[in-house]
Each structure stands twice: as C-alpha cells, then as structure tokens.
Amino acid sequence: xxxxLGKLLACAACVSSAYGDKTFNWAxxxxxxxxxxxxxxxxxxxxxxxxxxxxxxxxxxxxxxTTTT
Amino acid sequence: MSPLVLEAPPxxxxxxxxxxxxxxxxxxxxxxxxxxxxxxxEGQQPRRLDNVRVAMLFxxxxxxxxxxxxxxxxxxxxxxxxxxxxxxxxRLPVLVTAFNTGILLVSSLAMVGAARAMRQGDGLRLRRGxxxxxxxxxxxxxxxxxxxxRLIHYGLTVSSGAYGATFYTLIxxxxxxxxxxxxxxxxxxxxxxxxxxxxxxxxxxRACAIYWHFVVALWPVLYVAVYLV
Numbered sequence: 001x002x003x004x005l006g007k008l009l010a011c012a013a014c015v016s017s018a019y020g021d022k023t024f025n026w027a028x029x030x031x032x033x034x035x036x037x038x039x040x041x042x043x044x045x046x047x048x049x050x051x052x053x054x055x056x057x058x059x060x061x062x063x064x065x066t067t068t069t
Numbered sequence: 070m071s072p073l074v075l076e077a078p079p080x081x082x083x084x085x086x087x088x089x090x091x092x093x094x095x096x097x098x099x100x101x102x103x104x105x106x107x108x109x110x111e112g113q114q115p116r117r118l119d120n121v122r123v124a125m126l127f128x129x130x131x132x133x134x135x136x137x138x139x140x141x142x143x144x145x146x147x148x149x150x151x152x153x154x155x156x157x158x159x160r161l162p163v164l165v166t167a168f169n170t171g172i173l174l175v176s177s178l179a180m181v182g183a184a185r186a187m188r189q190g191d192g193l194r195l196r197r198g199x200x201x202x203x204x205x206x207x208x209x210x211x212x213x214x215x216x217x218x219r220l221i222h223y224g225l226t227v228s229s230g231a232y233g234a235t236f237y238t239l240i241x242x243x244x245x246x247x248x249x250x251x252x253x254x255x256x257x258x259x260x261x262x263x264x265x266x267x268x269x270x271x272x273x274x275r276a277c278a279i280y281w282h283f284v285v286a287l288w289p290v291l292y293v294a295v296y297l298v
Contacts, residue, residue, distance in 0.1 A: 023149060025144070025145060025148040025149060026144075026148070027141045027142075027143075027144035027145040027147075027148060028141070028145060030137075030141055030144070031137065031138065031141035031142075031145075034133075034134065034137040034138075034141070035134060038130050038133055038134055038137075039130075041130070042126060042127070042130050045118070045126060046118075049117055049118035050078060051077070051078025051079070052075055052076065052077060052078060053075070053076045054073055054074070054075055054076075055073070055074060055076055056071045056072075056073055056074075057071060057072055057073075057074045058071050
C-alpha cells in the first residue's frame, strides 16, 4: 500500500507542478475511471439478479442485536 | 451507527422443492425444453435477467466503453486547445439539433408503445409502433445528413482540424449506430409482418428495443458535450 501511495503522490505532484505534465487534463482521469465504472455497473446488475442486496443495518443498543431496515 | 452491509441471497432448503437451476450432469434431471423456439417466457416464470438482457448488458457495456473513449478524446483535445471552437470555423447548428434530439426521444416513446402492444398481443399497434419508430429514426438521420452537408459547405471537414475531426468522429459514430439500429428495426418489422412476436418468441424484438433505447439515450449526452458545453 505504501509504495502505491508513494506513486500516487508522485503522480499528483508531477501533474500539479508548474514543470509537470502540462498536457494533462481531467478527461484522462475520466477515461481511466470509465472501465472500472462500467465493470462495477455490470457486476452490480448481475449481483442484484443473483439476490444480493445492500441494506442499512441498524444496531439495537439494548440487546446488541442487529436488525435490518 | 448504521453500517451498509451486503446481504447474500437466502440459502435453499431441502424441502423447497427441486432447484430451478439446470443440472445436466447431476442427479436432478433437466427441465423439459421450452416450447415456441426457446426465446420466450412461455410455460415458465418470467425471469428478471434473461438471456436477452444479459447479452444486451454486455453489448451495451462495450458500446459505453467505445463512446467513453471517443468523448474523452474529444475533451482531451478540447481542454488542451486555447480557443474552442477554433477561430474561423463554422458554428454548430444548436437549435436544429435540439429539434432533432426531440425527434429521437419521441422515437423511443414509439418503441415503448410497440413493446407494450407486443405484450398485449396487438399486432396492428405493434407494427404501427415499429413503423413510427423507424420513420422517426430515418428523419433524425436525414436532418443530420442535411446539417452535415451545410457544415461541409461552410468549410468544416474531417481534415480541417481537431474541431472537425472530433465532431465528425463522435457524431458520425453515433449516426452509424443509428443506421445499424434502423436496419435491425426494419428486420424486426419484416418479422412482425409475418405474425412473429405474438406467439411468445420475442427475443429479437426485445433486444432491438433495448438497443434502440440505448442509442436514443446516448444522443443527449453527445449533444450536450459537443453542441452545448
């Protein structure tokens, strides 16, 4: 995790630097994020069809039991 | 605290009856093959995500990636340019294209009506809905073609710079998809003329409707990105 964080910081420093990558703009970031977003949507649709559900689970402070809302 | 948890589907019990999943090599014999060609819901409970929807889900995921790459390329060039649109380049026809956007959205409504007629078993309304969808789609393409001829006449061509290249690539890719969807729609219409889709074999029509709605939903995104922003 630490080396990945270091690379991330180095990338951000280079992009935001006055002497860094002047051709960078946020469209590159969008293009990098889209495959993950599309994959996440496909996975979510398949998981929903398989019966998986995201629910807020409320904790009852009286008896430490969890109940779904 | 109320954490967000992912709940797994309930496990099957032994007294729930035979599993609905097909086991071709297991102890449970496979269910009888569906009647009527196998692409309808006849004789069984309708599933939420059937084969048609899964196929279209993956096709549309690929299409979304394709157009996301084109839109990102457009914005990469656009944000890097000091002036956009570049000077001495013709302006895009915003109002006519807004009218054209409305035509495409109405075609999607016509497709919804056709799909509803199919579910109700009304062949006449089904064919009318499909014809209306095809006519509106063809009208959209005709107006697009007229716009393009005017823009080319004013000097905006593919080779006139990044502005023209990105415009014709993005809008042309969408127009090519509309042409493909229109051909598919005409095939569906020809099949509907022979009485297909009222006997439960609806896979071709449902897939075509999903694709048409995708092509229609894509256009406002491109319109805002290319014409308005």
